[in-house]
Amino acid sequence: MPLEPPRTLSPSKVAAFTDCALAFRFATIDRLPEPPSPWTTKGTLVHAALERLFLLEPAERTIAAALTCLDAAFTVLRDDPEFLDLHLASHDEAAFLDDAEQLVRKYFLLEDPTTIRPIGVEVMLDAEVGGVRVRGIIDRLELDENGELVVVDYKTGRAPSEKYENGRLDGVQFYSLLCERNFGRRPARVKLLYLADPLEISTTPSEQSSRAIERKVGAIWSAVERACARDDFRPKPSKLCEYCAFRVYCPAFGGDIAEGARVAESIRSAATLEHLVDAADRTSPALAD
Numbered sequence: 001m002p003l004e005p006p007r008t009l010s011p012s013k014v015a016a017f018t019d020c021a022l023a024f025r026f027a028t029i030d031r032l033p034e035p036p037s038p039w040t041t042k043g044t045l046v047h048a049a050l051e052r053l054f055l056l057e058p059a060e061r062t063i064a065a066a067l068t069c070l071d072a073a074f075t076v077l078r079d080d081p082e083f084l085d086l087h088l089a090s091h092d093e094a095a096f097l098d099d100a101e102q103l104v105r106k107y108f109l110l111e112d113p114t115t116i117r118p119i120g121v122e123v124m125l126d127a128e129v130g131g132v133r134v135r136g137i138i139d140r141l142e143l144d145e146n147g148e149l150v151v152v153d154y155k156t157g158r159a160p161s162e163k164y165e166n167g168r169l170d171g172v173q174f175y176s177l178l179c180e181r182n183f184g185r186r187p188a189r190v191k192l193l194y195l196a197d198p199l200e201i202s203t204t205p206s207e208q209s210s211r212a213i214e215r216k217v218g219a220i221w222s223a224v225e226r227a228c229a230r231d232d233f234r235p236k237p238s239k240l241c242e243y244c245a246f247r248v249y250c251p252a253f254g255g256d257i258a259e260g261a262r263v264a265e266s267i268r269s270a271a272t273l274e275h276l277v278d279a280a281d282r283t284s285p286a287l288a289d
């Protein structure tokens with residue numbers, strides 16, 4: 001039976017489809033929940049700390065202030081299911097926070113935040129690209145010394161080897177295209193800041209790179225539509241399988257795709273029922289009794 005294609009794409013969805021079409025289907029079309037992992041949640045925390053840092057006046061953006069931002073971000077995160085569901089023992093929580101602090105400290109080895117002119121943090125942009133609505137959140141948008149736009153993306157994982165560098169830059173080129181569409185200006189530079197290494201990878205977007213991303217998004221969207229029409233999403237085993245939340249349903253590991261789809265459907269039905277009961281509770285307590 002044909003599947004309903006997603007309404008939008010994002011840089012991470014484009015990368016996910018390229019990495020493994022079946023994992024993309026489970027995450028984006030079936031919407032099977034993926035349990036949080038310490039490394040992605042740590043990424044959330046460090047991004048939140050740096051977001052707070054750039055809300056401060058330039059002269060206030062010191063290491064001490066960044067660590068205060070980290071504490072404040074953790075106060076919010078510690079009550080969030082994304083963190084609670086990790087069920088960290090106290091010594092693991094201490095190691096988690098220590099790693100996050102090291103990442104924030106290493107950020108200062110990459111640039112001096114007092115010299116940065118941010119014009120937005122966590123900037124959400126969308127546009128029609130290659131026949132589909134694409135959405136992305138830019139970690140930081142700033143102006144350089146010539147008043148030109150610069151897109152910055154923080155990465156808390158390790159930097160890719162040179163062989164994979166271009167693939168990783170596709171994500172930020174995507175953001176550059178969104179800037180072009182939304183502001184009518186192509187950024188002068190897009191930068192990936194790998195905090196763990198620490199290492200900066202940057203590139204200068206061009207007419208050619210913009211058109212290449214546009215073509216790539218269009219081709220991936222056509223492939224997604226085709227796979228949905230034929231209900232044909234194939235597994236692509238790689239080293240990513242080690243971290244894949246859907247391995248239990250993956251035929252490459254003896255699983256059954258239909259079982260994954262059934263589980264997703266039952267989770268959605270339970271959520272809909274809970275939502276209806278909540279709504280009834282709010283509007284008519286007698287109805288819910």
Ligand code: SF4
Nearest residue numbers: 020235236241244250
């Ligand atoms: S286990 Fe590997 S091949 Fe299977 S869905 Fe996950 S990433 Fe794809």
